[in-house]
Each structure stands twice: as C-alpha cells, then as structure tokens.
Amino acid sequence: MTTDVERARERVIDALARSADIYGLKQSYGRLYGTLYFAEEPLSLDELAEQSGYAKSTVSTAMSTLRRFHLVRRLSMPGEGKRAFFEAERDLWRVSREFLAQEVSREVNVMVEALGEAEAVLEGADGERAARDLERVRQLKRTYEHADRLVSALSRVPLDRLTDAVERFTPE
Amino acid sequence: MTTDVERARERVIDALARSADIYGLKQSYGRLYGTLYFAEEPLSLDELAEQSGYAKSTVSTAMSTLRRFHLVRRLSMPGEGKRAFFEAERDLWRVSREFLAQEVSREVNVMVEALGEAEAVLEGADGERAARDLERVRQLKRTYEHADRLVSALSRVPLDRLTDAVERFTPE
DNA sequence: CAGAATATTCGGTATATGCCGAATATGCTC
DNA sequence: GAGCATATTCGGCATATACCGAATATTCTG
DSSP: OOOOOHHHHHHHHHHHHHHHHHTTTTTHHHHHHHHHHHHHEEEEHHHHHHHHHHHHHHHHHHHHHHTTTTSSEEEEEETTOOEEEEEEEEOHHHHHHHHIIIIIHHHHHHHHHHHHHHHHHHTOOOHHHHHHHHHHHHHHHHHHHHHHHHHHHTSSSOOHHHHHHHHHHHHO | OOOHHHHHHHHHOOOOOHHHHHHOOOHHHHHHHHHHHOOOOEEHHHHHHHHHOOHHHHHHHHHHHHHTTSSSSEOOOOSSSSSSEEEEOOHHHHHHHIIIIIIIHHHHHHHHHHHHHHHHHHOOOSSSHHHHHHHHHHHHHHHHHHHHHHHHHHHHSOHHHHHHHHHHSOOO
16 A cells, blocks of 8 residues: 555655766665665664665665765664664765765865876976966866865854855855 | 876876766766866867877767866857867866756755655644654755755855855854 | 674676767858 | 768667675674
C-alpha cells in the first residue's frame, strides 16, 4: 500500500537524487541519503539495502563516500556487535561548510600554488608574451586569494547570519 | 622548443584541468579553457583544435558547454564569414555568480517546490510518522529558503566587497 | 582465540562517457 | 540562391562507471 505520506517522501527523495546528480554524486547516493534523512532512527547496512533495493556492497561504498562529504554519520551501538548504523546529517549548511573547508579549500590551494610558481617563473622571464602571461596569472591569483579568504570565512558563519550579512551588503 | 614560459603556462593549465574535474566538468574542457585564458586573442575552432590536440568536433561541443557555464564567449568577426572565435571569460567570480544565479538557483527552486508539495500533503495527514516527516521537510525547506536568498544576494555582490562583508561578520 | 555476524573489497557485466572522423547542416559571399 | 568555408551533429569505438554477487577481511562475543 502506497500512502500519500510515502509519496510525499518519494517526491523529496527524487529531488535529492536529482541534486546529488547536479553536484557530481551518483543519484543512488542521493536516494540513500534521502532514505536516511527520513528514517526514524539510524539504519544498518542490511536495512538500508532492504529499503532502498540496492545491493549491500553498493550501500557500503555509498556510505563511505557520503561520509567523506559529511552527509552521513556512522554509529556503532553498544551490544550490537560489529553492526554499524548510519544516520543522515540533517544540517545541510554544516555539510556545505565542511565541503568548503576541505574540498574547495584544497582545490583553491593547489591553484594558488600553481599560480605562485608560474608567477615566479614569469617574473624572471622577458618578452611581450611573458609579460602578458604574468598579468593574467596575477589576475587569476587575485581571484583565488579572495576565494580563499571567502571560503575560510564562510566555513565559520551560521547560515542565517551569513544571509543577513550578505543581504545587508547587497545594493538595492 | 619548450621554454620556461610555456612550462609555466602548462602548469597553470594542468591546475585548471584538475579544477574542471573537481567541479564536474571534463578535464579536457579545463584544458581548453586554459588555452583560451592565455591566448593573446580569440581563437577559432581550428586554431583551438590545432593548439590543444583535440578533434574539432570535440572542441565544438566543449565550446558549447563552456559557453553554457559562461566560461567562454563566442564572437563572430565581420569579414570572417561563418568562422567563429572564442574567448575566455577571465573574471571567474562573474562566472561563479552566473552559475549561482542559473544552475544553483534552479536546483534550489526544484527542491523548494518538492518540499512545498510534500509539506502540503503532510499537513493534511495524521499519524506519528507524518508528523515526524513534516518536521524534517520543514527543516530542509528552511535551509533551502535561506540558500535561495543567499544565492540571489551573492550573485549581485562583487567579490572583494563580499569577502569584506563576510569577514566582518565572522567571529574572532 | 574460535566462531559467528557483519563489513568491505574484488571481479565481472551492462551501461554510460569521452573522444574521434565522417556526414550533415549552416551561414557567408558574390 | 549557388558554392564554399565553417560549424555542428552523428555513429562508433575504447575506456570508465554503476551496480551486483561472491570472496575476503574485520570485529565482537563467549
């Protein structure tokens, strides 16, 4: 029997699958996150496999990825032997902050480093082309340095305060 | 002959390919963007294919994707017949803003809509489970509504002012 | 520390993706 | 609007990915 309540859930879970896809995760992972998001209590691998229809191995790897992105927490309960339980992180702003602080920040640093090295080389070179390249490298570097500051600030602000702050600084 | 200047360029282009990958674009697209970023003047499809080593068809589809993300502009020059030229958008904050305003905003709206519908259904349902689901749907909806405001504000602020604003609102 | 319960990893298969070259479509110029 | 130069689309091949079930590894309990 499929109730309205279940359909409502499914509707949201579909949207989560879609979002996962947009942000570069597998749709199945979005679905699994959704399943956990609505779960009454943390679920074991078997329960998740059962409820979602995916193989246990699929669920297992999904959990490890979702955990990397702080979308899911893994719990070991006392008296439950080796069995693990999984719980959705329901604060998505927290998830975003972690992502900014880890993934984006790392990416930005790699970029800044590459740009720094290129800048050093180009400062020592001459010719019109080197000069033009240097200018462009510096422009990119400025942007990335700003991005770095921004990311590290963002990852320390609660969502509501952030929204207020940004809106206050927005023209009209 | 491979000069230091060329190696410096390559270093940066590699980093751009890597970033493209992280953000869900093909590495080849990152490379092509990099090639355009450093190009002295806009390049034609043939020149890009030549310089990058990719087939012209690949470059063509790459350009249409990069254009969707506002990473590349397409120019038709007078007296050049059908030949098109491509130029990198070098202001990456502008690119990000466009992305927020279009892709993210759309995704957020889809989500808010799904959540709204689910909320409506759940408000009309009873039972413990419906009540719990309703609570969770509302939490998610609050976050997404904040995100919506945030995104639309962000896409109107220049990067330097934004950084300042956020840093000012950051504790310690 | 043996055994049972569970998690994780591995190998395989079906499907999707990246890229190519050839075929087709499009838009200038005269 | 014919002919030509160029862009875009299409079909195919090779590689990568998603998911599965079986095999292996891990961790708790007695």
